[in-house]
Amino acid sequence: MPISSNHWGLYTDFYELTMAQGYFYCGKKDDTTTFNYFFRTNPYQGGFTVFAGLHDFLKLLLEYTFNETDIAFLEEQGFNKEFLEYLRTFKFSGNIISANEGEIMFPGEPVLQIEGNIIECQLIESMLLNILNFESLVATKAFRTKLVANGKVFSDFGLRRAQGLGAIHGSRAAKIGGAASTSNVLAGKLFDIPLSGTQAHSWIQSFDTELEAFRAFARTHPEDTILLVDTYDSLMSGIPNAITVAKELEKEGNQMQAIRLDSGDLAYLSKKARKMLDDAKLEYVKILASNQLNEYVVKSLIKDQNAPIDGFGIGTELITGKSDAALDGVYKLVEINGRPKMKLSENIEKVTLPCKKQVYRCFGDDGTFYRDAILVADENPEEAEFIFHPVYPERKTQITHLHKEPLLNTVVKAGEIIREQKGTDEIHQYLSKRSELLPEEHKRFISPHIYKVGISQKLMETRDALTKQLLKKSSV
């Protein structure tokens, strides 16, 4: 794989480089800018988004440099020598404040805020969006699954259906969202994720009979035997053969761990399997299930049908964040040389909010998440009396008396990572704790209650004044 693995400078959109060269030549290269990363809608028509990917983005950011072959390639593309000299020693030297990985975030609020010169802020845009959008998408999917799994574990089995090397960060995000383990060995090594897996149909097929295949597997894995029972016929062949082998294991003082169902009606088959295992006094043998699962199917099996399934292997939909494919996160200029900036749009929801900001989570009297307040960075949160709906300002909430926590903390200062990132396990624990504070009505799958995010009066007034000014200036 011809990736220059320590130099990710080219992992960007061509226009970032074109603009960077433009800034370089039109005297703007030392302009100081602030950009915000935020998304506009929660994935899966859900009520929240789990933020993930910060660790991986920061790793790549440190390696966001250009090596000699990169420079040569850009020269072929027509970039100018002076600008290429600039890139040769390029390194991000700005500041980043960010929400914690595993934080529960909502549309419209900044998740990261990036400050630096205009060139460095521009160049890293594509990579930032690429990593954060994807990991947040998958972490959210995984957490939705965990919310309905009723304590049953599930594993990421998605490598074979992942979008190419997206598998690497996807498996990490699945773990953050709540997967107990992954089948992806490389991700396990890179991110310290427990590995899991059993056997494929090919194992069974490679022996003359299923029973022989089961026996051979039990012989080589006496302490962690999990048998895939659907190669020929789950009820008529697979489960009876698994029971035979479990009894043989017992004679040697071992207990079979589980059987795995991988086709057919999982509710029906798991109930039949449970009864067959119990009748054979194999109450300890667990039942695992896989095959085209997602959070809706898991919910239906566990909560609606009481299927006696102890664990799930989830592939395609988890690792690709189906049916959404992408989180719609964007990266917008909000300030330049101390002056607020914004983008108008024919769609009012697409108008961006100017200014350096801070997001405060406001807690209700019962200690749960109640409102998020977006303030101008230098505002004193204790002085902001009301927050306003960004589009319908007549809808406002008093926040004076509410307990508030700032969500964005400095993670990069002058190009250096100053806040150590947590492991996937710890991030998931953080997510779980935060989730306890999110009222249930925001977690349901169907028409979840919309969590309110408001803006301060100061931010609203700055935006409105700037809008007027822009409309005047830009009209012809």
Add this chain to the structure above:
Amino acid sequence: MPISSNHWGLYTDFYELTMAQGYFYCGKKDDTTTFNYFFRTNPYQGGFTVFAGLHDFLKLLLEYTFNETDIAFLEEQGFNKEFLEYLRTFKFSGNIISANEGEIMFPGEPVLQIEGNIIECQLIESMLLNILNFESLVATKAFRTKLVANGKVFSDFGLRRAQGLGAIHGSRAAKIGGAASTSNVLAGKLFDIPLSGTQAHSWIQSFDTELEAFRAFARTHPEDTILLVDTYDSLMSGIPNAITVAKELEKEGNQMQAIRLDSGDLAYLSKKARKMLDDAKLEYVKILASNQLNEYVVKSLIKDQNAPIDGFGIGTELITGKSDAALDGVYKLVEINGRPKMKLSENIEKVTLPCKKQVYRCFGDDGTFYRDAILVADENPEEAEFIFHPVYPERKTQITHLHKEPLLNTVVKAGEIIREQKGTDEIHQYLSKRSELLPEEHKRFISPHIYKVGISQKLMETRDALTKQLLKKSSV
């Protein structure tokens, strides 16, 4: 990015390694096996699939080895020393026959056939599926777009919404399917894809006025000025300002290349924009469009609404293969030590076909694709009289008189790549040529005509005999 970029041994599912160790210890490590890669349904409810990813898979296959840290990691996971010694010098040493990249393929037929010892064939499964499933998904999406673009070009703008590093192979696949260029600079470098891009809203916002921003861009890019016109208001501000700058460029002897619309109703705005440009005698200025496009929107704009759009930038849906997220390709054991193998299933469509095979494309009298015939590898295609529907054998087609071409050619022999892979451009040209031979009714989006793939009598008889035998053996 801590990828051990020359050792991809861990880029596999955990169970592949568990099974490999099992084969190693139960005396099967030198068993010779044949596996088939095939998919079960065309993506996007379409009538065909464009095969892509072979080049990337083969590159990774050569690097499918284990370094010291990989071995140490596996030791921590409990793998045995002897087996780890085996992995230390592991290298795929088998044979692969494959369809050409860019070939149009259909459900149920082998796309690759892999022969080797059981361990090597098993270990590479996950990586093969990961790369081939994804690139074929995106190449198919891109080609569907090309089919309805009426000669208009489109570019891959997907990096920011791609699934992490999946962007790298996704951009290559988009090019194979018909994208003229990509915004992804790294993919451009790795796969020799033309780059394209213009400017972001941040460029415009970073200047005091839109006109100033346009002028600055034109100054730094006088020969390839493309201006994004929707930062404030496309019709009232962006297009008039672009016209002003185009006229200024003319005075210096340059021609503005294009404007880009990125929001609002693209049909309406492009017609207005065309008229405004034409009225200003700027007939040569092209109109580009982006914003949540896919093949259906392109078709609607170009074919149904006659929108005067000259080119498209397509992001999310192209690079992620939305709405499908994954091709359902699988990898199944079909032969071991010369004996045919298959998997039964409660779903008849999931029963696999045993035996080493070859696929023959059969041409109709008019020279177009007519049927695909799956034969046992050693069958003489001139002697196969009929092919049969795999599930309904009463549906058969005589193929004796038809011109036939074998689709699978040797690409790897004894672990060495023996067939040089083509560049993305050449692969796309091959695809275009083959597509001319695919009757139109298989290309339409809605209820496309199903292309018939049949099996030879010998294959059918082998399968049916094996089914009987398996049902007898596996029942209890």
